Amino acid sequence: MEMAFTAQLLLLSSLFLQPVLALSQTNGSIAVGGSLTATAEGNSSSSWLSPSGDFAFGFRPLGNNDLFLLSIWYAKIPDRTIVWYANNNPVGAPAAPLGSTVNLTAHSGLVLTRPRGEELWKSENIVGVVANGVFNDTGNFVLEDDSSKKLWESFKNPTDTILPGQIIEREGNLASRQSETNYSNGRFQLQLQPDGNLLLNSVNFTTGSTNRPYYVSATTKGTVPGSEGKQLVFNDSGCIYVLRENGGKFALGNTRVSAMAYYTRATLNFDGVFAQYVHPKTFSGNASWEPLWSLPENICLDIDADKGPGVCGLNSICTFSPADKRPKCECPRGFSLHDPNDLYGICEPDFGKNSIEPVGKRSCPSHMGEWIAVYMQVATAYIKFRKDNSTRPVPPSPSPDDKKNKQTTFLGVRPVISATALVVCLVLIAAAFSLGLYFTFQKKQVRIMQSGLNINLRPFSYQELHEATNGFTEELGRGTFGVVYKGIIQNGSQVQVAVKKLRCVKQDGDEEFKAEVNVIGKTHHKNLVRLLGYCDEGQQRLLVYELLSNGTLASFLFADVKPSWGQRIKIAFGIAKGLEYLHEECRTPIIHCDIKPQNILLDDNCTARIADFGLAKLLMMNQSHTHTAIRGTKGYVAPKWFRNMPITTKVDVYSFGVVLLEIICCRRSVDVENNCEGKAILTNWVYDCYQEGKIDAVLDHKTEALHDKKNLEKSVMVAIWCIQEDPSLRPTMRKVVQMLEGVVEVHAPPCPSSYTSSA
Structure with a gap:
């Protein structure tokens, strides 16, 4: 009796422990012959876990319990986010029906089959014999031979997501899915090209070809040997960067993530x-994924007409949400989604969904009257223009009523027409005439948008801006290019703007003005101030910019309370990145010609944003290798510029060097009120301190930079290289960025000039 009870107890214990043993199964190791089955309950036979239980490999239901996706997902968070899935390129992920299995085989590795044995997917390009599978805590599923050599791994076959520890080699790519729930291949891809460039572009389904990229890392072979990209690396600290051949790093986002506290991933979203x-990792309540950064910064603006289809469907309006760093699509007034379940799909006119009421007694031409009524509704609908979508709606198919009433004579008009019907006809003819004028105007506007100004820039009348600024009463600042006023415009809500009244603009250069404003409008970078609109009306030419909350760098640096050393370095690096973009990443290089703290603005996060870029050329400066009549701002301009020498991008490099010293020292470049004559000219004084080995003297002794002397000395040396009187000795802004990043070694600089005080 006692033995029987013991046997029953052991049996019950084994039944209770079976799920636990299955979950902790083999500590991440799976032997050849192991298999999983897609079950409705999603129990332990449907997945394998990594040793920590952070990740699961197996079957996930696709919306219901009839179809499943072979995938890898985060197992400990509520939404079970998928980070990899079996993918039959170029089609996409195969849907596995209930009862499908995945087997680990010796010669084909992982093989996914339907219940009746038809193969759906298998791990490709395996050379050798698989001994076992290893599911790591990094989320990487690896197939090894008996000597632990890797024969296949999910990290080398990514889908739309990369994880810490994962590397993408040249010609490797990520492909977006079609939607959040559709794992077929989508319209976008990220690729590290053979030349080392990291690109984001859209893909044409019909041809498989790619459109012009809407993001480019510009990590190709440049002036620095080995500067081309070698790998896209997601390191264990959560940093993502393009690793260059020479060991340098081009960071996609300057973030570090605690692996102890957070899960992190990078995903090419379906949009x-x-x-x-x-x-x-530890949470209570409704925890969710939070975005750290995104590329591009605003996809609604960065995909223009020559870069393929936009994010949103026909007639839909794209708006970008800074909070979740994702685009949203909405139909304009008078339109609604063709498919309510496809939020990114086509918007169609509401009048096309129901037949239209007869006009009068249908004495007028039935089809003509109804179509005029249709287009009258189009004319009154609120149609917004987008650069990557159609500018007008598609007319609906004629209603069944249009096909009736064949017993009409000329144009369907009956022999007897009542007075009321005649009046209605005359009204409709007038409406048709007005409609013709409307669409003629629209076509003209489209031509203007296509050939001239960036379609995202809003044209303002002078009267609008006069009212927005309350008669140009609140002045924010004035400089080389004009006076800036604070204003408020209506854009669904009240938006604060900075309105710049330009001076010295050539009045008969309409086409040149539009061309240059177009260039400025298309120039987008996180370290540049964004242009929102313009006014070109007679003698009045104004530009409308976003208004940044923290004002100018000058007011930040030269106030009584000084910024921290960390803030100073962040600001300096941001300015350098903005100038690098203007000089080397724009289609046509832009020379600023007036870099100074008053032209650097700070946003809510104290991120540096360069203002007034492109205005030197807009004010009729012929920039590249030419002489110029505009002299910039004394103290920030290289001495040779005053000697009527050719102007190149090295002009901005000199100005940046001066600004960098001002940021380091938190004082102005020229201080005529300084009691010590040797300190009046900042560039001379700092170089003297550097030469004498007294670099600490340039700092406020309360700053924490005194504990970071190595970084302080590097920053000062970079600045001295930038202010060399001989332009050929100054580095490019790309090299300046690399030196500040620590990618390129900074050598001891020579004396900038014997008489730099002449500036």
Whole structure:
């Protein structure tokens, strides 16, 4: 009796322990012959876990319990986010029906089959014999031979997501899915090209070809040997960067993530946005993924007409949400989604969904009257223009009523027409005439948008801006290019703007003005101030910019309370990145010609944003290798510029060097009120301190930079290289960025000039 009871107890114990043993199964190791089955309950036979249980490999239901996706997902968070899935390129992920299995085989590795044995997918390009599978805590599923050599791994076959520890080699890519729930291949891809460039572009389904990229890392072979990209690396600290051949790093996002506290991933979303996310490992309540950064910064603006189709469907309006760094699509007034379940799909006119009421007694031409009524509704609908979508709606198919009433004579008009019907006909003819004028105007506007100004720039009348600025009463600042006023415009809500009244603009250069404003409008970078609109009306030419909350760098640096050393370095690096973009990443290089703290603005996060770029050329400066009549700002301009020498991008490098010293020292470049004559000219004084080995003297002794002397000395040396009187000795802004990043060694600089005080 006692033995029987013991046997029953052991049996019950084994039944209770079976799920636990299955979950902790083989500590991440799976032997050849192991298999999983897609079951409705999603129990332990449907997945294998990594040793920590952070990741699961197996079957996930696709919306219901009839179809499943073979995938890898985060197992400990509520939404079970998928980071990899079996993918039959170029089609996409195969849907596995209930009862499908995945087997680990010796010669084909992982093989996914339907219940009746038809193969759906298998791990490709395996050379050798698989001994076992290893599921790591990094989320990487690896197939090894008996000597632990890797024969296949999920990290080398990515889908739309990369994880810490994962590397993408040249010609490797990520492909977006079609939607959040459709794992077929989508319209966007991220690729590290053979030349080392990291690109984001859209893909044409019919041809498989790619459109012009809407993001480019510009990590190709440049002036610095080995500067081309070698790998896209997601390191264990959560940093994502393009590793260059020479060991340098081009960071996609300057973030570090605690692996102890957070999960992190980077995903090419179905809407074309590549973003890095974090999720707390320990949480209570409704924890979710939070975005750290995204590429591009605003996809609604960065995909223009020559870069393929936009994010949103026909007639839909694209708006970007800074909070989740994702685009949203909405139909304009008078339109609604063709498919309510496809939020990114086509918007169609509401009048096309129901037949239209008869006009009068249908004495007028039935089809003509009804179509005029249709287009009258189009004319009154609120149609917004987008650069990547159609500018007008598609007319609906004629209603069944249009096909009736064949017993009409000329144009369907009956022999007897009542007076009321005649009046209605005359009204409709007038409406048709007005409609013709409307669409003629629209076509003209489209031509203007296509051939001239960036379609995202809003044209303002002078009267609008006069009212927006309350008669140009609140002045924010004035400089080389004009006076800036504070204003408020209505854009669904009240938006604060900075309105710049330009001076010295050539009045008969309409086409040149539009061309240059177009260039400025298309120039987008996180370290540049964004242009929102313009006014070109007679003698009045104004530009409308976003208004940044923290004012100018000058007011930040030269106030009584000084910024921290960390803030100073962040600001300096941001300015350098903005100038690098203007000089080397724009289609036509832009020379600023007036870099100074008053032209650097700070946003809510104290990120540096360069203002007034492109205005030197707009004010009729012929920039590249030419002489110029505009002299910039004394103290920030290289001495040779005053000697009527050719102007190149090295002009901005000199100005940046001066600004960098001002940021380091938190004082102005020229201080005529300084009691010590040797300190009046900042560039001379700092170089003297550097030569004498007294670099600490340039700092406020309360700053924490005194504990970071190595970084302080590097920053000062970079600045001295930038202010060399001989332009050929100054580095490019790309090299300046690399030196500040620590990618390129900074050598001891020579004396800038014997008489730099002449500036």
